[in-house]
Amino acid sequence: xxxxxxxxxxxxxVAPRSLHEVFALLQNSSARARVVAGxxxxxxxxxxxxVQPEILIDLNRVSKLSFVELDDHMLRIGATTTLNEIKESxxxxxxxxxxxxxxxxxxxxxxxxxxxxVGNLCNASPAADLAPSLLALDAVVTLQGPTGERTIPLDExxxxxxxxxxxxxxxxxxxxxxxxxxxxxxLKLGRRxxxxxxxxxxxxxxxxxxxxxxxxxxxxCAVAPTPIRSREAEEALIGTIADTEAITNAAExxxxxxxxxxxxxxxxxxxxxRATPAYRVEMSYRLAKRVLTKACNSNGVDx
Amino acid sequence: MMVAEILGIPFxxxxxxxxxxxxxxxxxxxxxxxxxxxxxTAAVDAALKLRRRLNTVAGEVLECTEENISIExxxxxxxxxxxxxxxxKDLAMQMYQCGATPSEYGFILARRGHADxxxxxxxxxxxxxxxxxxxxxxxxxEMGQVDVLKLFPGVAAGKILQxxxxxxxxxxxxxLGLGYALTEAxxxxxxxxLNGSLTDYLIPTIQDMPKIADYVAVEDEYKxxxxxxxxxxxxxLIATPLAIxxxxxxxxxxxxxxxxxxxxxxxxxxxx
Numbered sequence: 142x143x144x145x146x147x148x149x150x151x152x153x154x155v156a157p158r159s160l161h162e163v164f165a166l167l168q169n170s171s172a173r174a175r176v177v178a179g180x181x182x183x184x185x186x187x188x189x190x191x192v193q194p195e196i197l198i199d200l201n202r203v204s205k206l207s208f209v210e211l212d213d214h215m216l217r218i219g220a221t222t223t224l225n226e227i228k229e230s231x232x233x234x235x236x237x238x239x240x241x242x243x244x245x246x247x248x249x250x251x252x253x254x255x256x257x258x259v260g261n262l263c264n265a266s267p268a269a270d271l272a273p274s275l276l277a278l279d280a281v282v283t284l285q286g287p288t289g290e291r292t293i294p295l296d297e298x299x300x301x302x303x304x305x306x307x308x309x310x311x312x313x314x315x316x317x318x319x320x321x322x323x324x325x326x327x328l329k330l331g332r333r334x335x336x337x338x339x340x341x342x343x344x345x346x347x348x349x350x351x352x353x354x355x356x357x358x359x360x361x362c363a364v365a366p367t368p369i370r371s372r373e374a375e376e377a378l379i380g381t382i383a384d385t386e387a388i389t390n391a392a393e394x395x396x397x398x399x400x401x402x403x404x405x406x407x408x409x410x411x412x413x414x415r416a417t418p419a420y421r422v423e424m425s426y427r428l429a430k431r432v433l434t435k436a437c438n439s440n441g442v443d444x
Numbered sequence: 445m446m447v448a449e450i451l452g453i454p455f456x457x458x459x460x461x462x463x464x465x466x467x468x469x470x471x472x473x474x475x476x477x478x479x480x481x482x483x484x485t486a487a488v489d490a491a492l493k494l495r496r497r498l499n500t501v502a503g504e505v506l507e508c509t510e511e512n513i514s515i516e517x518x519x520x521x522x523x524x525x526x527x528x529x530x531x532x533k534d535l536a537m538q539m540y541q542c543g544a545t546p547s548e549y550g551f552i553l554a555r556r557g558h559a560d561x562x563x564x565x566x567x568x569x570x571x572x573x574x575x576x577x578x579x580x581x582x583x584x585x586e587m588g589q590v591d592v593l594k595l596f597p598g599v600a601a602g603k604i605l606q607x608x609x610x611x612x613x614x615x616x617x618x619x620l621g622l623g624y625a626l627t628e629a630x631x632x633x634x635x636x637x638l639n640g641s642l643t644d645y646l647i648p649t650i651q652d653m654p655k656i657a658d659y660v661a662v663e664d665e666y667k668x669x670x671x672x673x674x675x676x677x678x679x680x681l682i683a684t685p686l687a688i689x690x691x692x693x694x695x696x697x698x699x700x701x702x703x704x705x706x707x708x709x710x711x712x713x714x715x716x
Contacts, residue, residue, distance in 0.1 A: 330587065332707055333627050335651030338643065340707070415644065420708040423715075427587055 149187060156199040160312070163198055164287040167310050170196045176312050178221050179256040181248075182264045206314060209233060216318040220260075224253040237318050239325035239344055243274040246329045249336055259313050262298065265305045265367065272299070272368030273344035274327055276360030278318045286311040299367035323348040323356070326435035328428050332415070339363040340416045343428035345436035347383070354378050354387075354437060359395070364425040365402030371395045374429065383437035388430060396426035445605060446484055446670050450491040451498070452515025453532055472554060477573050477675030480605070481666070482554055488670030490550025497548070501539050505530065571666050573601040575679035577621070579687035580654075583695045588711025590692055592622060595684065598660040602674030613676045614659050621684020622654070623647045626704050 157163050167174055175194040177183050178201065186192035200206055200221050208219040211232040218227060227233050228244045240258075247253060247261075247270045261271045262282070272295070280295040287310055295316070298306050307313060325346045331337030341363050348356040357378045362368040374391040381387045399422050416424075448455045471482060498520075499510040506513070508522040515521075519529040539546050559566040578596040583589070597614045604610055627646035631638040639645045665672025685703055693699050698713050 330589075330707075333646050333648060333652050335649035337646065416708055420711065423711065424587070 149190075150193050152194050153196040154199065155196065156202040158202055158204060160203060160285060160314070163200070163203060163312055164310060166196070166198050167312075168287065172309065174198060176200060176263075178260045179223065180260075181252050181256040182260070182266070200312065211236065211320070214320045216320055218258055218316045218318070220312065220314050221257055222259075224256050224258060224261075225250070227258060228253065236320040237274075237278055239274045239278055239327055239346060240271065240318070242325070242327035243271050243329070243342075243344065246327075246342075247271065259316055262295070262316070263305060263307065263313055265299055265301075265303050267302050267366055267368065268339045268342075268363035269368050270329065270339060270342060270362065272362045273342050273360040274325075275316065275318070276368060276370045277325065277344040277346040277358045279346075279358060281317045281319075282306075282313055283315045283317065284308075284311045285314045290314075292317075296370050302366050321346075321348065321356075324436045324438075326432040328432050330424055330428060338415065341421055341424040341428055343425065343432045345429075345432040347433070347436040349383055349437050352382050354381055354383050357433070357436070359391075359429060359433060361395070361399070361425050361429065364399045364421045369398070369402065371398055371429065373398060374433075378433070385434075388433045388437065391433060392426050392430040395429040396422060399425040446488050447491040449671075450488065450495050451532075452520075453518045457518065472556065476569055477601070477677035477679065478554075478570075479677070480673050480675035481570055481669045482552055484605075484673060484675075485552040485668075485670040486550040488550065489552065490548045493550065494546070494548040497544055498535060498539070501542065501544055502530075502535055504542075505535070505538050571602075571669070571674055573599065573674045573676065573679050575599050575601075575617075575676075575683050577618075577680055577683040577687040579684070579691040581688060581691040581695060583692055583710075585696060585714050588707050588709075588714055590626060590688070590705055590707075590710060592626070592654040592688055594655040594657060595687070596657040596660075597680050597683075598662070599676060599679055600662040600664045600674075601676045601679060602666045602669065603663050603672040604661045604676075605671060605673050610661070610676050611659060613678065614680050615656055617678055617680035618656050618684055619648055619653065620678070621681050622652065622688070624681070624703060625685035625688040626652075627706075629704050629706055 155166060157166060163176070173193070173195040175183060175192065175196070176198045183192065187194070203221070206219045207221040207226070208217070209222060209227060209230040209232055210217045216232060216236055224244050224247060228241060234241055244253065248256065258271055261269050262275070275295055281292050282295055282298050283290060283292050284307060286308060293306055300306060323346055325344065327342070327344045329342040330340050332340060339362060341361060343359070343361045345357065345359045347354060357375050359371045359374050360368060361371065371394065374394040377394055378387060378391045445455055448458045472478065498515070499513045502513045502520050503510040506520070506522045508524065512523050513520065514523050515532065518532040520532060520535050521529040536546060555570050557566055557568045559568050576598045579592060580594040582591040582593055584591070595618050597618070599610070599614070623646070627648065630645070666674045689700050689703070689705065692705065696714065700710070700713070702709070
């Protein structure tokens, strides 16, 4: 516990109207500038003094950053689009229901009125609830800096707990999701049903034709220092018949992957007040098995 | 409500004054469902004494015997001549004019035993209420998850005075008991609490709540209290986690001896 009784250190708050202003502010301020959208994580970190920014740069007034658009089989979500806006979007409901599944289990309605999907990713919590779905959907992150724009796959975006591939002078402006017909499944395990930090969560997206897995993507969070995709399990499944044996073998690969990550992961949960690594390993195996089974067998009907 | 019933006046015309405990005699601690039986019975005692005086004055005004006086819904009348009804306010004015005091005091001499210092056992209280819970659970043995589907409460708490209040108390016990059973663990390291916030010390949310059946009340009226009530309080809290743990045992054959049933512990117990 940090001492919350003493007042917050003073900080500047600015709400620029354009990205150019944002870049200028980032350029001129020290490393202790923080870009904020919903702020639902940042405000808590500031309150418990684990983050003490000198300047807060609020993106909410920057024009054209809040949108959900569907073009050329690509869904695009802006940096300041809130989770409830996404939840209500018919384009997302139809083309990326896997994201909706995660949003429904994400915090409370009031938090979802403020929290943004991009913010959840930029915060880079190992337990980022939206990461498994977006990883399984093969989402791409668009970053803009003073010299231009670049895109990277979400899989390469997470570096370490709280640390991403964003450069000091960049901001994430949107997330894009390639739309593909397929089946998906999401499961979140917490220590209670509602409003809880994940002990583990998993998402799978599968394209199955005549029982054969053409394409599959599996991702998990809260079981490693960053949200992860399980490429070994994916590769083991592609081209096989989606039966129990294949899925169990793939889930076993997830278990090994998470086991390795759990050995690496030491710090975030001191005293294991939420869950021990051994438990997370077992849960990742079982969650993987369940989401893979559901994604491979749902035939797109029981969504 | 007990006072209103005895005086024959509307419930909301009784005002309860919260006293300063430093200025009144000690009546013991607030625990063990004592509110109804101690405070309630003393209030009933006072109300009965006042009612006798009201009957005397009313008998004089209405020119009938005290036994024939009835007061209903704030109206005073002679049961043999029910057509004429005097407002309670007028009776109060009559009391004032004839110099009869409208105030009265009530007492209960509460028996207070002492528990044996060594065993902690003993007959300590005035009387005892009893509560029970039946829990219906579903256990996902692969994931080690206990899902409480429905709780069926029952009480033997003497006469039930206010069913809504009793239901509220019981529902509260179910919420508290569910957290007690499944999530509310204090995690310590070298004596320091590690989960001292509601992010990590988990109480049930609305999404965790099971269905709660209508309660069953066995009205085993107590001879020496107002209206035979014994009190409900947090009666069912003790039973709720125990019923859940027993239901898990019944469903899985695995006996747990520690609360709460943390998902992780449950999971590893099933693996053994």
